[in-house]
């Protein structure tokens with residue numbers, strides 16, 4: 511049994527100050543047709559007949575339920591988090607939910623906010639990974655590393671384990687810029703796509719081994735799951751007490767059971783402004799404007815105006831984001847460094 515688990519609860523710190531409330535990108539239609547969440551589900555056509563399990567913040571529950579109904583996916587499969595605790599706990603809840611009745615499905619863990627242009631190539635990579643995950647490996651899908659992007663995990667390929675699959679010799683989540691530069695130059699590293707395939711029980715075992723505190727908190731939260739209309743709720747107090755950590759740091763870095771299957775499928779995580787500018791429709795001057803924006807002799811900018819008029823003159827290749835309590839301006843190619851600002855904000859409380 512292949513159960514897709516779609517994570518739709520991130521907060522996107524590289525897109526600050528666009529908040530999830532203002533711009534929940536996984537629920538928006540970048541191509542004007544389906545939302546990224548709906549596209550993620552459509553991409554599974556022909557791969558599995560199992561309805562996906564979606565895990566998201568309870569604040570977005572009706573948005574998610576409505577979007578699932580539009581694509582005829584069973585809305586009952588929505589797990590609600592009372593607060594974001596990052597992906598290691600989210601996937602643990604999904605794995606506990608999936609194994610509650612004694613089953614042990616393969617979990618195909620997907621992000622709701624990735625663009626993948628070549629669906630057949632995506633499905634082929636998943637099919638390559640199936641027997642490896644069945645045999646107990648934690649499979650990640652690797653993307654050719656093109657530039658020293660510090661927002662990604664880096665995977666060093668080890669020995670070949672099957673056609674199109676390699677043992678992971680080393681997994682490094684979000685390295686420093688100089689380190690990422692060296693990795694890209696070496697040609698030995700792939701980016702981690704952030705999609706995974708493993709048996710639910712294997713994930714729980716590895717989490718138990720490397721982060722028993724996270725597993726214990728998630729078990730407590732799932733002790734008495736409460737079905738509520740389309741949704742499954744967990745114990746809020748128990749889940750709030752769970753440490754905040756990503757699967758990458760909690761499991762993929764320390765585990766010795768990881769395998770990488772490269773995927774060449776036109777993947778983009780649209781996690782930073784530069785990628786957003788690339789995938790959104792642009793006007794004749796190469797600009798993407800949202801809200802009240804006026805431009806004179808300005809090209810290739812991404813400008814979001816929430817509640818003020820924003821005007822640009824002679825501005826090229828920049829990102830400008832105006833919200834009611836913050837304004838951010840950056841060269842497009844450096845805009846992902848706003849996460850440094852977010853870190854400063856967090857540090858100063």
Ligand code: GDD
Nearest residue numbers: 517518519520565594595596621622662663702703704779
């Ligand atoms: N349900 C739920 N709850 N989903 C979450 C949560 C949460 O608390 N936190 C994040 N997500 C979702 C996001 O919406 C996104 O779809 C996915 O999980 C990944 O989270 P991100 O926060 O976007 O992670 P990242 O981009 O910094 O890093 C991950 O993805 C990179 C590729 O895009 C890592 O796996 C990296 O190693 C990888 O390179």
Ligand code: MG
Nearest residue numbers: 520704779781
């Ligand atoms: Mg991301």
